[in-house]
Amino acid sequence: MKNGLKEIFTGFNSLVTGMRITIGQFFKPSVTTQYPHETLPIPARFRGHIELVLDPETGKAKCYACKLCERACPSDCILVDGAKLEGAKKKSVTEYRLDFTKCSLCGSCVEACRDGAIRFSRDYNLAGFSKEEFIMDLFAKLEAEAQAAGAPPAAPDAPGKPEPAAPAPTQPPPPAAAAPKPEPPKMEPAKVDAP
């Protein structure tokens, strides 16, 4: 009987405590972010899908098609091809396709790259109507970016020139409202010789 009464008392007390806690939370500001009206900052090391890096000196891709990324990829989703241009010492990339449908965003490719020729993009709003839209032609995308940036001439006076197209991975992201995502370039379904 005594224990029973004690249990009733402590039990009731625990209920009152619970209600006191929730009403306390009721009057505190909410902790959520109203996406898509507002967005959170993307951390510097964010692992998005990959993209090629533009060499600011040449206005071309840094990548010279060594295929290390292709080999590092656990899912066989990267296809790189390169050719040796006339008069060039190294090969340069002519085709770079990412089959994003298979990519697991592990980042092995970026890690494998020795010259920082690929990096993580900051795209995360990826949506599409067909599978083919996610077979990304990164080379064409880079070319388009270079074009859009006004095909920078090999500027001799640009050691400290900021990168024109996309913010460097270490910079904070642009304010969400200011940068609506550009329409992804139309891509043909790539002929990836996947197994």
Add this chain to the structure above:
Amino acid sequence: MNPNLPPSIPFQPVDYAAKGCHFEAVVAADKVVEAAALLDGAGFALDTITGVDWMAAGQMELIYDFFRLEKALRVAVRTRIPRDNPEIATISGVYPGANWHERETHDFFGIRFAGHPDLTPFLLPEDATYHPLRKDFVA
């Protein structure tokens, strides 16, 4: 020899730092149930059952892992059975927890566990007739 181990199983010490296991015993396939019962009596818990397909040698290996709950003592019991007729007695009578591990091993390797209560596919689809971890498996 470690005093916690049943003496009738031929346990050999293993370098823990290099292998992650303290003792190992290779036994004949028909001694596995006996070994499991002895280990059960000695207070071991069942860790897992691993199958390995040694196709070149024409054998299937089964590794039964056990561990003690109150101290670092991991032992493995290994046995090999012919690959063309992989059959071995179940230890699910000793360790009920072996039921699922054996079903899984049956799924993956096609090893039949004689006396197992229910060898229907566990992780594979219910109509699966293939055994994907066999080395000659082609998807």
Add this chain to the structure above:
Amino acid sequence: MTNLLHILLAEPFRLALALLLIMSFVGVNAAYLVWVERKGAGRFQRRPGPTEVGYAGLLQPVVDAFKLLSKQLILPTGVDATLFRAAPLLVMAPALIGLAVVPFSEKLLGRDINVGLLLIFALGSINVMAIMLGGWSSRNKYAIISAARVVSQNVAYEIPTLLVVITMIMVTGSMDLNEIVRQQAGGFWRWNLFRWDVNPLAPATFLIFYICMLAETNRAPFDMAEAESELVAGAYTEYSGMGFGVFFMAEYTNILLGCSVATVLFLGGWQSPVGILPGLFWFLAKMYFLIFSVIWVRWTFPRTQFYGLLNLSWKILIPVSLLTLILTGAMLKIFSV
């Protein structure tokens, strides 16, 4: 003009008008209680709740209603079609009728009958049977388990509810809701909640009534019948569109009715505690405060087990309510004769 008004306010027009008003009130009320519930849940969980449709999501109930109305009413194969269709209506009707006798203010009530309380509790049990019918006729295992639970739950809360109500009838000497309210005039210390003189355990009586009301309306923490983590949606599993919508409306209507009765019985109904503002305002204020507390409780506690409710009922609620009944009887005998 006055003649017309007299005709309109005479029976049976008055009753028809009252029912019409109640139905529209209940409809809007249920829709916006969903909004309040969602907003409230949001606040309790530190998130904003609905925000997208209209200002602060205020049009959300409208959109939801349209959605529910536009959905097909699916009649699953093998259900008992008559019972399956009748169940939502049977759930809704008693609550609506019950509201007809609730005095929203001194003048604003559907019908002033002297056994209003009896009417409400007599019809109140139909709603349990209707949920059971819905679950039973659905031909769904979850729904049938839920149907069984509703009835077993009923055994738990009905007895303490009635014991408490009898206590209150003894205190007030009336079953006329308006009369009960009139007796509580003159400040909040005159509310039945604080009638220590005749019922020394009055707050406990209120608490028991409140708990039973939660159980009666199948609200958390006593929502075992719809227990979404066990029984998917319980008795409502097979209902689609407005069939489901009516069950939902009935739930809120029952809460409304339960809180109204609690307001009338314990919190002085439309009586103003401080003497200003009209009675309707005070009634609604008290009732909505109670409804808010129901929401508050829901978003605070986990669900009980049904044997938990039975234990609570038979080991605590029934003995305590019997005790109050006897005490009240004794007090009345000693002091008021």
Add this chain to the structure above:
Amino acid sequence: MSTTEASPAETGRETFVLNLGPQHPATHGVLRVKMTMDGEYVVRAEPVCGYIHRMQEKMGENRTYAQFLPNTSRIDYLSALTYTHAFVGAVERAAKLQVPPRGEYIRVITSELNRISSHLVWWGAFLLDLGGFTPLLYAFDDREKILDLLEGITGSRLTYSYFRIGGLYNDVDEAFIKGTREFVAQMRPRLKMYRSLVTENIILRKRLIGIGPVSAEMCRKYGATGPVIRGSGVGYDVRKIEPYSAYAEFDFVAPTFAEGDSMARYLVRMEEMAQSLRIIEQGLDKLPAGPVMAEKVPRVLKLPAGDYCYAVEAARGRFAVRIVSDGKEIPYRVKLRSPSLSNLSLFEEASRGMLLPDALALMGSLDLVIPDIDR
């Protein structure tokens, strides 16, 4: 097993089969439990697994050690780091790689953060099973802070792939250390709040105390580990019994409760969160300087032939990896010993004769992650 199942003819009572899942709110994923019921009493509950089986072990035989690494984050997605830890641990053991102390410390700190986040998800989801919705969102609020911290250093919120064979993907930054300290300071009062809001709540106590008892012997027979066995009075914790990584240098206890009921398992996890906070704090205090990656990790890694085990204490119990190598670049066999599978395997026996809601409370208290069972 089937022999103990009481047939309707014996009891004179009719039973029916209730399918819980594969899509059911209580199973948290695609697990199906085929329940033979007598009214609301469970006669037999048979879990049917394999709905998200991905054959991770076969994938392991098809790719290099480094390439398999991202997969380990995807087995138990709630405690991805500990799973990666077991795999890289096994490879390092075989390749005789010595991870620098800073690397090991960061592994411990991040693993413990991961454990807290995993327990928070369990806590919220468990309360959801019990019909309380609000705690889930409080738990997710706190978990969000952990995910932000881990995302800051790993770049990913769930499938971290942060550990590398021989060390870490990259070093932690000052922001992480500062943020983690802040998190630890914030989390302690939150745990107190959880205790008054939920743990002491009479409804919860009535639902958990004495419900779903699992004996230590049953745990041993089924190989159940982690909070399940620690809730049955056995202090088995891989971090204590077979200390790996830098755990031997930390002062913490493996909380044990003897009752064996759902409440004991609940309390173990709640207490574990507090202990993890202690470990994280110590780790940050003692964090050594230096590199995070072992020197001379070969680009093409070939393990000497043989077989290698490595076990860690994941959030759900003992997770062990066994790698059988034949000396090539890709493993010959990768065995993943998942704790959830062993923990779930006792459900059939433990749930017999229980009421449906209690059986679901028991299942929730086992803390299942279905991809971990199905692999």
